[in-house]
Amino acid sequence: MSNRRIVLDWGWPLAVFGLLALVPTLGFSIPKLFDQPIDSPGTLALLAACLLYGGLALTYDIQFGFTGLLSFGHALYIALGAYLANIAITDWHWSFWPSILFTIGVTVVVANILGFVSLRVGGIAFAMVTLAFAQAGAVLALKDPHHWTHGEEGLGADYTKLPKAFVGIVNTKNLYWLALGFVAVVFFVVRWAVDSSPGRVWQAIRENEQRVEILGLRPRAYKLQAFVLSSTLAAVGGIVYMLLYSGSTLTLTQPNFTLTLLLMVVIGGAGSRWGAVLGGILYTYLNDRLIAVGGSSSVQGLPHALRTPLEQPLFLLGSVFILIVVFLPGGLAGLVARGRPSGLRRLEQAVRPGGVSETPVIEPGEGA
Amino acid sequence: MSTFLLLTVTGVGLAAMYFLIASGLSLIYGLMGVLNFAHGAFITVGGYGTWWTSVHVFGGVHSTLLRFLLSGLLGLVCGGVFAALVELVLIRPLYARHIEQVLVTVGLQLAFVALITGIWGPDAKTFVVPPWLHRTTNIGGANIPNDRWIEIATAAVVLVLLQLFLRKTRYGLIIRAGVENRGMVQALGIDVRKAFTLVFAIGGVAAAIAGVLSGVYFNVVGPEQGTSLLIFAFIVVVIGGLGSIGGSAIAAVLVGLTQQYTNYYGSSGIGDMVVVLLLGIVLLTRPRGIAGAVVGARA
Numbered sequence: 001m002s003n004r005r006i007v008l009d010w011g012w013p014l015a016v017f018g019l020l021a022l023v024p025t026l027g028f029s030i031p032k033l034f035d036q037p038i039d040s041p042g043t044l045a046l047l048a049a050c051l052l053y054g055g056l057a058l059t060y061d062i063q064f065g066f067t068g069l070l071s072f073g074h075a076l077y078i079a080l081g082a083y084l085a086n087i088a089i090t091d092w093h094w095s096f097w098p099s100i101l102f103t104i105g106v107t108v109v110v111a112n113i114l115g116f117v118s119l120r121v122g123g124i125a126f127a128m129v130t131l132a133f134a135q136a137g138a139v140l141a142l143k144d145p146h147h148w149t150h151g152e153e154g155l156g157a158d159y160t161k162l163p164k165a166f167v168g169i170v171n172t173k174n175l176y177w178l179a180l181g182f183v184a185v186v187f188f189v190v191r192w193a194v195d196s197s198p199g200r201v202w203q204a205i206r207e208n209e210q211r212v213e214i215l216g217l218r219p220r221a222y223k224l225q226a227f228v229l230s231s232t233l234a235a236v237g238g239i240v241y242m243l244l245y246s247g248s249t250l251t252l253t254q255p256n257f258t259l260t261l262l263l264m265v266v267i268g269g270a271g272s273r274w275g276a277v278l279g280g281i282l283y284t285y286l287n288d289r290l291i292a293v294g295g296s297s298s299v300q301g302l303p304h305a306l307r308t309p310l311e312q313p314l315f316l317l318g319s320v321f322i323l324i325v326v327f328l329p330g331g332l333a334g335l336v337a338r339g340r341p342s343g344l345r346r347l348e349q350a351v352r353p354g355g356v357s358e359t360p361v362i363e364p365g366e367g368a
Numbered sequence: 369m370s371t372f373l374l375l376t377v378t379g380v381g382l383a384a385m386y387f388l389i390a391s392g393l394s395l396i397y398g399l400m401g402v403l404n405f406a407h408g409a410f411i412t413v414g415g416y417g418t419w420w421t422s423v424h425v426f427g428g429v430h431s432t433l434l435r436f437l438l439s440g441l442l443g444l445v446c447g448g449v450f451a452a453l454v455e456l457v458l459i460r461p462l463y464a465r466h467i468e469q470v471l472v473t474v475g476l477q478l479a480f481v482a483l484i485t486g487i488w489g490p491d492a493k494t495f496v497v498p499p500w501l502h503r504t505t506n507i508g509g510a511n512i513p514n515d516r517w518i519e520i521a522t523a524a525v526v527l528v529l530l531q532l533f534l535r536k537t538r539y540g541l542i543i544r545a546g547v548e549n550r551g552m553v554q555a556l557g558i559d560v561r562k563a564f565t566l567v568f569a570i571g572g573v574a575a576a577i578a579g580v581l582s583g584v585y586f587n588v589v590g591p592e593q594g595t596s597l598l599i600f601a602f603i604v605v606v607i608g609g610l611g612s613i614g615g616s617a618i619a620a621v622l623v624g625l626t627q628q629y630t631n632y633y634g635s636s637g638i639g640d641m642v643v644v645l646l647l648g649i650v651l652l653t654r655p656r657g658i659a660g661a662v663v664g665a666r667a
Contacts, residue, residue: 070467070470117648117651117652118651120651120652120655121606121651121655124397124401124403124466124470124610125606125610125655127403127470128403128602128603128605128606129606129647129651131599131602132599132602132603132606132643132644132647133644135599135640135644136640136641136644139637139640139641140637140641142637143635143636143637145635145637255595255599256478256595259474259477259478260478262471262474263474263475263478266471308483308486308487309483309486311486312482312483312485312486313482314478314479314481314482315479315482315483315486317478317479318475318476318478318479318480318482319475319479321471321475321478321479322458322472322475322476322479325462325468325471325472325475326458326461326462326468326472329465329468344465344467344468344471345465347467348465348466348467
C-alpha cells in the first residue's frame with residue numbers, strides 16, 4: 001500500500017472523525033442551521049441522531065451498494081438490537097454488558113438463519129422475502145405475546161441498569177461521542193471488509209454474479225457473509241439507538257424504516273462509504289429541520305395548496321429522492337466520481353430480473 | 369362449524385383483495401421486471417377517489433347504492449389513469465434500468481402517503497356504502513357479512529376477465545409472450561412499450577378495485593391502508609410465482625385462509641407469522657413459487 005493510499009484510506013477519515021469529536025466543546029452557535037448553540041443538549045442530540053443514521057445507512061450499504069443485495073428488511077436487525085438489549089435489561093433485569101453480548105450473539109444466529117432462507121432467491125424476490133420477514137418482526141413487536149415489547153407504547157429502558165455516562169440530559173455529549181464512535185467503527189469495519197478478499201468477491205458479485213460462479217466460487221456463501229456482517233452492525237446501531245433515545249419504539253420495526261435507509265443511501269450515493277454516511281446525516285438533519293420550517297410563520301402564511309406539501313418532510317424528501325434517482329443515479333458521491341458508472345448504475349446487473357440466466361436483450365429506449 | 373364457515377368466507381374475502389393487488393404486481397413484474405411499490409398508492413387512489421367523489425360529487429344522490437356505484441366507478445378510473453401516468457412520466461424514461469425504476473416507485477409510495485396525510489389528515493375516512501352490505505346473511509348457521517360476497521364475486525369476475533383478456537386478445541398474447549421472452553417479442557417488431565402502459569393501467573384499476581373493496585371491508589380508508597395490504601400482496605406474489613395470474617389466485621386464497629384460521633384458532637397476530645413461515649417453506653422447497661416455470665426468481 002503506497003503512502004498516498006494510507007493517507008487517503010486512514011488519514012482523512014481519522015482527521016474528520018477527530019474534528020467531529022471536538023464538536024461538543026464548541027461554544028458558539030450557527031444561527032440558521034441550528035436553533036440552539038452547538039454544545040447545547042438539543043443540538044448535540046440532533047447531531048448524534050444524524051451520526052447514528054449515517055452509520056446505519058452505511059450498514060445498509062454493505063448489502064446494497066457493495067454486494068448488490070436489495071433488502072427491504074434491514075429494519076428487522078436494527079429493531080432486534082434495540083429491542084432485545086432493552087428487553088434483557090428492562091424485562092429480564094440483566095446487567096448491561098451481558099445483555100449487549102447476548103443481543104449481538106442472537107443477531108448473528110438470526111441473520112444466518114433468515115439470510116440463508118432469503119438468499120435462496122435473488123434480485124427482486126430477495127427484496128420481497130426480506131420485507132416479509134421484517135413484517136413478521138413488526139407484528140411480533142406490536143402484538144407482544146410475552147409482554148416484553150409493550151406494543152404500541154414502546155419500551156422505555158430501565159435507566160438504573162444503563163451505564164451512568166449515558167443517562168440524563170447532562171450526558172448528551174457522551175451520547176454524541178457514542179454515536180460518533182458507532183459511525184467511525186462501522187466506517188473502518190466497512191473499509192477493512194470491502195478491501196479484504198471476501199469483500200472483493202462481494203463487489204464482483206455486484207458487478208457480475210455469473211462470472212463469480214464460473215470462477216468456481218459460491219456466491220451464496222459470500223452474500224450470506226455480507227448479509228450477516230451488515231445485520232450485526234445494524235443491531236449494534238440499534239443498541240446505540242436504544243441508549244440515545246432511552247428506549248425502543250415500534251417505528252424501528254416498520255418496513256418504512258428500511259425504505260428511509262434506502263433513501264439515505266441513494267441520496268448520498270450507493271457503494272460509497274462517505275456517500276452513505278453523508279446521505280444518512282443529511283436526511284436526518286433535513287427531516288428534523290423541515291418539520292421546524294413547516295411549522296414556521298412564513299410557511300403557515302402560504303395558501304393551503306402550497307402549505308400542505310411543505311408541512312410533510314417525507315413528501316419533500318421522497319420527491320428529492322425521485323429526482324436524484326432520475327437525474328443523479330450516483331447520488332451526491334457521484335458528483336465527485338466522474339467518468340465511470342457509479343451508484344445505482346453499477347447495481348443494475350444485481351437486480352436485473354431473471355438475473356444471470358437472462359440473455360442480453362436490446363432494451364427499448366437504448367437507441368439500438 | 370358455523371364459525372369455520374364464517375372464517376372461510378372471510379378468509380376468501382381477504383384473499384380477493386390480495387389477489388386484486390397481486391395480479392397487477394405480478395403482471396407488471398413478469399413483463400417489465402419492476403417491483404412496483406407504487407401499487408400501494410394505486411390502492412389509496414382507488415379508496416380515496418371513491419370516498420372523495422362520494423362526498424363532494426355524488427353527495428346529492430339519494431340512493432346509497434347508486435352513489436356507491438358511481439363513486440366507486442370514478443375511483444377505478446382515477447386508479448387506472450394515475451397508474452398509466454406513473455408509467456408514462458416516471459417509469460418510461462428509466463427503461464432498462466430496473467433498479468432505478470423500483471426506487472422511483474419506492475419514493476413515489478413514500479411521498480404519496482405523506483401527501484395524502486398532509487391533505488386529508490392521518491385519520492381514516494368513513495366509507496358510505498349501501499346499508500345492505502353491513503347486514504349479514506345466515507348460511508349454514510353462520511351469520512356472514514354481505515360485503516364478503518361482493519369482494520369474492522368482484523375478484524372472481526376480475527380473474528375471469530383477466531384470463532380472457534390474456535388468452536383471447538392480441539394484446540393479451542403480446543403480454544403473455546413478453547412475460548416469457550421480451551427480447552423475442554421485440555425482435556418480431558412489436559412495440560412492447562404500449563403493452564407496458566396497458567399493464568400498468570390494468571394493474572392500477574385492479575389495485576383501485578382492491579382499494580374500494582378494502583374501504584368496504586374495513587369500513588374506512590386511511591393513508592397507510594394501501595401499504596399494509598401491499599406487503600401481503602408481495603407475499604402472495606412470491607408464493608404464487610412471479611408473473612403468473614393463476615398462481616397469484618391460488619396463493620391469495622392460501623394466504624387469506626391461513627391468516628383467518630390461525631388468527632382465530634391460534635392467538636391474534638399469529639396468522640401473519642404463519643403466513644411468513646409459509647413463505648419460508650415455499651422458498652426452501654420451491655424457490656420459483658407455486659406456478660413454477662416462470663422467469664424471475666433464481667436459486
